[in-house]
Amino acid sequence: MIINLLGWKSYGLRCPDTEVAFDSSGKTKSINLVQMPNGTGKSTIIELIGAALTGNGTEWSPYVVKQFSNNNDYKEYGEFELRLSIEMPGKKAKNIAFKLDFDFETGNVLYSTLRDPTVGMDPGWDPPSELRPFLDEKCVEVFVFKGDKVEHLLDKDRSDAEMSIKAFFGLLKLEELSEFIEEDFQKRSGSVRTVSGQTQKRKNLEDWFTHRRLLKEREKTYISELKPLYKIHDILKGKVEKAMAGQTRNNAIKKELEKALNESEVALSSATKECFESLRNPFFISNKISLGMETLHDNLEKLKLPGTSRVFFEELRDSDNCICDRPMDKAAKAAIIKNCEGFLSDDEINIINGIKRDIDKYSSIAKSKQKEEPFKKQEECIKKYNEDNQSYKSHVAIMENEVIDKQKDMMDEFKDILGKIQEKENILKVLQKKEGSYLDAKKRKPNDCRQLFLIDKVIEKLEEELTEIDGTVEELRAKNKLKKILSDACQLANDNLKNEIREQCNIKLKKIIPEGDWLEVKKIDNSIIIGFGDKEQHRGSGGQNVAVAYSFATTLLERSGAEFPLIVDHPVTALMESARRELGKKLAEICHQFVGFIIDTEKNGFTESLKNHTNSIQYITLFKKIKGNEIYLEMLPKDKNKVLESENGIVCMDEVFFEQFKDVNPDEDI
Amino acid sequence: MIIDPYITEAIVKRCKEEGVSHASKSIISFVERYLSDELPSNSIHGPLQDIYLQIKENN
Numbered sequence: 001m002i003i004n005l006l007g008w009k010s011y012g013l014r015c016p017d018t019e020v021a022f023d024s025s026g027k028t029k030s031i032n033l034v035q036m037p038n039g040t041g042k043s044t045i046i047e048l049i050g051a052a053l054t055g056n057g058t059e060w061s062p063y064v065v066k067q068f069s070n071n072n073d074y075k076e077y078g079e080f081e082l083r084l085s086i087e088m089p090g091k092k093a094k095n096i097a098f099k100l101d102f103d104f105e106t107g108n109v110l111y112s113t114l115r116d117p118t119v120g121m122d123p124g125w126d127p128p129s130e131l132r133p134f135l136d137e138k139c140v141e142v143f144v145f146k147g148d149k150v151e152h153l154l155d156k157d158r159s160d161a162e163m164s165i166k167a168f169f170g171l172l173k174l175e176e177l178s179e180f181i182e183e184d185f186q187k188r189s190g191s192v193r194t195v196s197g198q199t200q201k202r203k204n205l206e207d208w209f210t211h212r213r214l215l216k217e218r219e220k221t222y223i224s225e226l227k228p229l230y231k232i233h234d235i236l237k238g239k240v241e242k243a244m245a246g247q248t249r250n251n252a253i254k255k256e257l258e259k260a261l262n263e264s265e266v267a268l269s270s271a272t273k274e275c276f277e278s279l280r281n282p283f284f285i286s287n288k289i290s291l292g293m294e295t296l297h298d299n300l301e302k303l304k305l306p307g308t309s310r311v312f313f314e315e316l317r318d319s320d321n322c323i324c325d326r327p328m329d330k331a332a333k334a335a336i337i338k339n340c341e342g343f344l345s346d347d348e349i350n351i352i353n354g355i356k357r358d359i360d361k362y363s364s365i366a367k368s369k370q371k372e373e374p375f376k377k378q379e380e381c382i383k384k385y386n387e388d389n390q391s392y393k394s395h396v397a398i399m400e401n402e403v404i405d406k407q408k409d410m411m412d413e414f415k416d417i418l419g420k421i422q423e424k425e426n427i428l429k430v431l432q433k434k435e436g437s438y439l440d441a442k443k444r445k446p447n448d449c450r451q452l453f454l455i456d457k458v459i460e461k462l463e464e465e466l467t468e469i470d471g472t473v474e475e476l477r478a479k480n481k482l483k484k485i486l487s488d489a490c491q492l493a494n495d496n497l498k499n500e501i502r503e504q505c506n507i508k509l510k511k512i513i514p515e516g517d518w519l520e521v522k523k524i525d526n527s528i529i530i531g532f533g534d535k536e537q538h539r540g541s542g543g544q545n546v547a548v549a550y551s552f553a554t555t556l557l558e559r560s561g562a563e564f565p566l567i568v569d570h571p572v573t574a575l576m577e578s579a580r581r582e583l584g585k586k587l588a589e590i591c592h593q594f595v596g597f598i599i600d601t602e603k604n605g606f607t608e609s610l611k612n613h614t615n616s617i618q619y620i621t622l623f624k625k626i627k628g629n630e631i632y633l634e635m636l637p638k639d640k641n642k643v644l645e646s647e648n649g650i651v652c653m654d655e656v657f658f659e660q661f662k663d664v665n666p667d668e669d670i
Numbered sequence: 671m672i673i674d675p676y677i678t679e680a681i682v683k684r685c686k687e688e689g690v691s692h693a694s695k696s697i698i699s700f701v702e703r704y705l706s707d708e709l710p711s712n713s714i715h716g717p718l719q720d721i722y723l724q725i726k727e728n729n
Contacts, residue, residue: 132707169674170705177704180711184718478722481688485697489680496676 002087004028004593005565012078013068015041016624016649030588030616032595037623037663042597046569050144052082052098054137055111055125061228062107067235069104078102134562138167142553145568150549154539159526165497168560174490178483185479205462211446212455219431222424229421236414243407250399257395261388268381274374283366297359300352313340498524501555508551512586519544528552543579554590565593577605584609600663619658622651628664673702693724
């Protein structure tokens with residue numbers, strides 16, 4: 001059975017209203033690259049593809065449903081439709097579609113399914129029977145790769161790899177069967193006991209059964225309650241991480257604004273100093289002072305100060321002869337001493353000359369245009385300082401609001417969810433614990449035992465004792481034998497499957513990984529254990545991890561007989577350019593349809609290599625019609641058949657546009 | 671869903687080890703129907719009685 005993804009349609013959701021068709025040319029291509037700038041809703045679309053395939057949207061809480069609404073252009077309703085084709089051997093391919101109708105007011109999702117285009121959509125999620133077993137959540141996770149799937153498959157603390165195998169080959173369902181067999185037996189035994197009458201032993205067994213049913217119900221409730229909690233946890237985790245990244249960006253902006261404000265402050269201080277310097281010019285104080293200063297200057301000029309200073313006469317007084325050669329007598333000396341007081345000293349002359357020079361200087365400044373410059377400069381500095389100060393204060397206020405309104409609430413909500421998860425997981429841990437003595441448990445009252453494993457053992461023992469009395473012991477033994485056969489067979493099949501998948505994975509890995517970089521899957525436990533030679537290693541390089549994950553997924557798909565498309569979010573983001581080239585060479589060989597959601601920076605090395613090794617490539621670019629994206633509109637091809645436009649989004653199916661496209665705002669993501 | 675050959679093989683092996691090889695066909699058919707959603711959990715009683723009978727035959 002070959003399943004192809006034909007496309008999707010979305011309306012009123014976080015991603016743009018668009019219709020993407022992989023079969024626009026009549027046939028789907030092997031490689032389908034969907035380029036979307038950060039913030040366009042890649043993760044949302046991948047989430048919706050998964051939900052359409054599994055039907056698990058009905059389990060979403062109103063909180064989760066409302067996360068899919070378009071915050072920028074809120075609509076009460078949203079739609080997502082996924083189209084697929086199913087090709088059975090020897091039969092004509094048939095198209096089917098799953099549609100999700102979102103009601104954001106009530107937080108509900110309703111499904112409808114198109115199985116026969118002549119009949120139209122039927123209500124509910126109702127895949128064809130041949131497809132249904134593969135649309136379990138764990139199966140879909142194998143071929144719809146979310147961002148962290150690669151890490152999860154290799155994470156020793158998770159059991160994603162084993163759960164995928166169990167889901168794909170029916171082992172999970174087979175494990176459930178034992179439970180139904182037990183329930184059926186209990187129902188029947190109960191009716192036998194009623195006929196036989198109630199002895200103390202029977203009453204005791206009935207109490208254990210009742211307690212088991214209660215704990216089983218509790219286990220089921222906790223498991224089902226944990227599912228939406230995990231979902232909310234993932235959403236909040238993403239938001240917290242984004243908010244923290246946003247805060248980092250905010251801090252960087254704050255730092256820049258702070259720097260600009262400091263520079264403005266320094267500039268203002270310097271300009272103010274210059275202004276005060278200028279204000280020392282008396283010509284700036286008032287016109288009256290200016291006029292007085294000019295009069296003083298003129299008067300000093302008119303004074304015609306003596307060219308000789310007092311020092312000359314003091315030196316003359318101490319000489320024997322006057323400069324006219326007459327001898328200096330006492331009377332002449334006394335007259336000189338008396339009269340030289342009227343002459344100015346050198347310092348006094350310097351001061352007067354200084355005053356004259358300064359009056360000249362400051363007067364000319366006052367008369368020129370220069371006089372306004374310091375004040376203009378200061379005015380500009382004040383303006384700039386005020387602007388910078390305002391920007392800084394506004395940004396700090398925004399950051400504070402974000403912390404108060406968003407992060408704090410978000411963090412509180414996140415902690416609350418973590419607490420709830422922890423609480424339920426702890427209870428489940430106790431319920432599912434598989435150790436202890438059933439003999440001790442048997443001596444106690446049923447309500448004192450909280451481990452299902454021990455309760456089962458006690459019931460088994462009590463049943464044995466009772467069936468010997470009422471003559472149904474043979475049936476009990478047959479039931480236990482059947483359960484044991486199925487449980488052992490399940491384990492054995494699981495081991496064999498893991499071994500075969502490991503071998504197939506390694507054959508694929510040899511094709512994908514270049515010789516010098518070789519590593520292999522050593523074994524598959526709960527997770528995939530990789531290594532080389534005798535050594536195991538926790539994880540490989542980005543390229544190696546991706547190669548292991550793709551090999552594992554495609555092996556599972558091939559082995560199951562259901563070839564699904566490989567749908568991957570950020571397929572090569574963790575890969576070096578050389579690893580991208582290697583992957584590009586082999587990608588078309590390892591799966592029949594590859595749908596990769598990429599950002600522009602993932603193209604380097606990858607698209608070129610793909611192009612060199614296959615002609616079957618569909619190039620799609622999807623972006624929002626928002627401010628800042630106008631540049632893309634100008635780049636769109638003239639052939640309008642290659643462009644699909646909606647109210648808020650554009651889908652372009654042109655190769656050149658795809659290649660030239662560059663994200664202008666790479667920081668944001670949804 | 672076609673029952674995986676490893677599951678069939680494992681059931682046959684375990685039935686043999688438990689001395690109930692004659693019941694393996696019925697068990698495989700029962701598992702196959704259950705995995706293909708042809709046998710809801712509330713309709714398993716009849717087929718189970720048949721299997722119990724076959725297992726009891728051996729005992």
